Amino acid sequence: MYTLFHHPFCPHSRFIRLVLGEYGLDLRLVEERVWERREGFLALNPACTTPVLFTEGQPAIPTAAIIAEFIDETRGAEMGERRLLPTTMSERIEVRRLMAWFNEKFFEEASNPLVTERIYKRFMSEGDGGGAPAADVIRAAKTNVRYHLAYIGWLAQRRNYLAGDRLTYADLAAAAHLSAIDYLGDVPWIEDDAAKAWYARVKSRPSFRPLLSEWLAGVPASRTYVDLDF
Structure with a gap:
């Protein structure tokens, strides 16, 4: 089980959610409002940016680029042709x-x-x-x-x-x-x-379905957002 500290509209967080979705990995989401500079989150990532991935036995893994590399190194080989970072x-x-x-x-x-x-x-x-x-x-x-x-x-x-x-x-x-x-x-x-x-x-x-199902109160989604044939 992975825990992802994220914000629903943080583009980097969305990227990692898509990656984990493509690999079929179980995920628990924790919403983080980085501008509040929460002390517990700063302890995980002093840069106070999302996303941060946490999994048992590993230190907190910050930033989209590092998380993507971690997922490829730990899960990529088993994905075969579905690996998201090619081999050559x-x-x-x-x-x-x-x-x-x-x-x-x-x-x-x-x-x-x-x-x-x-x-x-x-x-x-x-x-x-x-x-x-x-x-x-x-x-x-x-x-x-x-x-x-x-x-x-x-x-x-x-x-x-x-x-x-x-x-x-x-x-x-x-x-x-x-x-x-x-x-x-x-x-x-x-x-x-x-x-x-x-x-x-x-x-x-x-992998995109969870993202398309999220709405922000007071800010309606555009007409094209959930339409798969827009």
Whole structure:
């Protein structure tokens, strides 16, 4: 049994939930509001970021990248062709490159500012940085989404999945970040049919169902969020 300290709309947490879902691993979720800087959570991860994975016999495992590597090292070999990090060096480099693209670049430029301004700030005190969303930050982030979506479409036109012939960590990372902002209606799907078709395939996987079933009180999901044929 794994315990994941997460936030439902943290894109990195969503990525790890998808990974564990693809591997069929039992998971207990503990919601963490990192802006509250809870003492018990700081003891697990002094950086005070989600996600953090905990499993018996191991120290707390922080950050999406480290958790993904841990899951591959401990569970990957038994998955055979369903392994999410391929075995050849060239394939592994490409998967890791795209994981970093989405978990770092996409996060910084698009998903984090949108989720922070439109979701997190609703629950943060003024002292923690809460308040009205910053319109200029949202506007810039939505502009950035467009070129990231175009890049996904470019990859999807040339490969079966983003990093190659089969599903990998790269697809789940991209889909996790997109899902968080698709809930808000901030993905212009009409602009790229290839990206939209790729996302529809990933979104239809059983591992995605728990994410699509979660709703935020007072913030209705966009029309496309739960629609598998949007």
